[in-house]
Amino acid sequence: MTGEISGDQSESRSAAGGRNPWLIAIVVSIATFMLVLDTSIANVALRNIAGSLAAGMDESTWVITTYLVANSVIIPVSGWLASVIGRKRYYMLCVATFTIASLLCGLAPNLEMLIFFRILQGLGGGGMAPSEQSILADTFPPEKRSQAFALYGVAVIVAPTVGPTLGGWLTDHFSWHWIFFINVPFGIMSLALVQWLLVEPDVIERERQERLKGGLRIDWVGFILVATALGCLEIFLDEGQRNDWFASGFITTFAVISAISFLLLIPWEFSHRDPIVDIRLLFSRQFGTSFLVMMAVGAVLFSTTQLMPQLQQTAFDYTATLSGLSMMPGGIAMLILMPISGFAAGLVQPKYLIVMGMSVVVVALWHMTSLTPDASFRFFAFARIFLMIGLPFLFIPISTAAYVGLAPQKTNQASALINVARNIGGSIGVSLSNTVIAQNAQLHQSNLVSHTAQSSSAYQQLLRQVTDHFVAQGSNMLEAKQQAVGWLGQLIARQASLLAYIDVFRYCAIATALFVPLALLLRSPKPDKRQPK
Incomplete structure (x- = not known):
């Protein structure tokens, strides 16, 4: 199988050289898992970080924000940097920077230093995913890319599912420092395997030399x-x-x-x-459509991944570890379905798989609007599984379709931009979701309060029942009435918050449904006739 991708080895863009290309897919997935894990693992430890470093919660959120900003800045230019520095060299530089910065984050003595090291970590991490996807796109021919992206996708989507659970466990049983230290062995392993197994194809090195022949022209503006x-x-x-x-x-x-x-x-x-960024790609029908659909998928994945633990911990009193565990079955479902999706993408046109995947996501999100105040752990686990069933049939076909019709020299830029789409979509999804929750919770609370007038017989009956409960617990009548009013206030606030989350799930379902027809504009990949199957 080692020679099936190559054809004329001197002109091959494959990073496998004479080795099995699937080995390369596994190698780049190691750093991917480390990177994506880090985007979700820090969220559950913010309260502990703030307490340990004598900072407020608002200040500690910059640990997340600065990382995302650094990531956003470097991703779109990573394609150009890889072309100038050399793809393998640039990739190893990114992994090394991320690993060293992770170690320094764990050793940070104060919040200011932690934020600075998180910026370095974001700069290193931002260039990793585009380089990895470019390597896979060049190493596998069009008809095999979907299977390669399926293996890669296991790391991309399973890691955010494992992240909250692992982050909660490490924080609860050790300290928040270990959410950064855990990256170090992964980073060292990745660097060693990349240096040993990946090759820089002659044609890519020749293109780099030609680009630099007249001197390095940097598009600073x-x-x-x-x-x-x-x-x-x-x-x-x-x-x-x-x-x-x-x-x-x-x-x-x-x-x-x-x-x-x-x-x-x-x-x-x-x-x-x-x-420094090939904007023209966004105005092509194929890549532009892939970019928009990936933004929608990123919005759904990132917003639901953040909202579910947030909902469980605020409205259902779950611990960080328990909320992470409720998402674990979804990760297992993804692990099972990824290879199936990769195989299906080799048989069915990507646009039809995307339509199917989006339809499943729409139904899954709508199912989540049936959430009730007494929802069980089983409900959350099943809801996550239902959602995860659709996502493998989105990420892999979109990643495959994005490279259809592109010149080989464009893969670095295309990989960078498709990652920009996922990140921007995720940021927009999370931001809009939190805004809807904050604003709609107030609206629902006002509406619920309007139905608890003193003249309401239902309100008076419930108030008496709750008062009697507190009297039975040993409170005198005056204290019991005050406790009852407070308890009803908390009940209303919790119900209002729950209704706001349901609104978010409903809006996400509608927005996703609107993107379904867009997928039909995509063309299908054609076999690469220059390379044997």
Whole structure:
């Protein structure tokens, strides 16, 4: 099987050289798992980090925000950097930076140093996924890419499921420092295997030399514009709800800077000879459609991955570990379905698989609107499994379809942009979801309070029952009435919050359904006739 991908080895873009290409897919998935795990593992430990470093919760959220900003800044330019530095060299540099920064995060003596090391970690992590996907796209021919992305996708989607559970367990049984230390052995293993097994194809090295022949021309204006646009957008989305959106001058400033940077970026990159981001790809039917669909999928995956533990811990009093465990069956379902999806993508056109996957996600999200105050662990586990059934039939076909019709020299840029789509979609999904929850919870609470007037016989009857309960617990009548009123207030707040979460699931289902017809615009991959099957 080692020679089935190569054809003319001197012109092959495969990173496998004479080795089995599936070995390369496994190797790049190691660092992917480490990277994606880190995006979700830190969320559950924020309270512990804040307490340990004598910081407030609002301050500690910058541990997440700064990482995401650094990630957003480096991802779109990673394709250009890989072409200039060399794909293997750049990939190893990213893994090394991420690993060293993880160690330093665990050793950080204060919040300021932790935030600085998280920025370094984000810069290293941002370039890893685009490089890995570019390696897979070049190492496997079109008809085998779906299977390669299936193996890679196990790490991409299972890691966020494992992250909250592992993060909660490490924090509860050791300390928050270990959520960073755990990356170090993975990083060392990845570097050793990449150095040993991956090759830099001659044709890619030749393209790099030709690019540098006339001297290195850096699109500094393009870099500043894309870094400013995406960095400010990430701060706007991540901090907007906490700062009351456009009522805050801080948030408004970042929104305006981001919008202006985007408006200037498009004509600049279109007119530049060697753009740091190939904007033209977004205006092609195939890649542009893949970009939009990936944004929608990223929004659903990231928002539900964050909202489910948040809902369970606030409205159902789950611990971090228990809420993570409720998501574990979904990860197992993904593990089983990924190879099936990869096999199916070799037989069925990607657009039909995407339509099917999105339809399953729509039904799964709508099922979650049946959430009740007495929902069991089984309900949450099944809801997550139901949602996860659809996602393998989205990520793999989209990743496969994105490279259809692209020139081989465009794979680095395409990989970078498809990751930008997933991250932007995720940030938008999480931000909008939290905004809906905050605003709709207030609306529902006002509505529920309006039905608890003193003249309401149902309210008076419930108040008497609760008062009698507290009297039976040993309180005198006056204390029992006060406790009863407080208990009913908490009940209303919890019910209002639950209704707000249901609203989010309903809106996500409707939004996902609107994207279904878009998938039908995609073309199907054709076998690469230059390479034997």
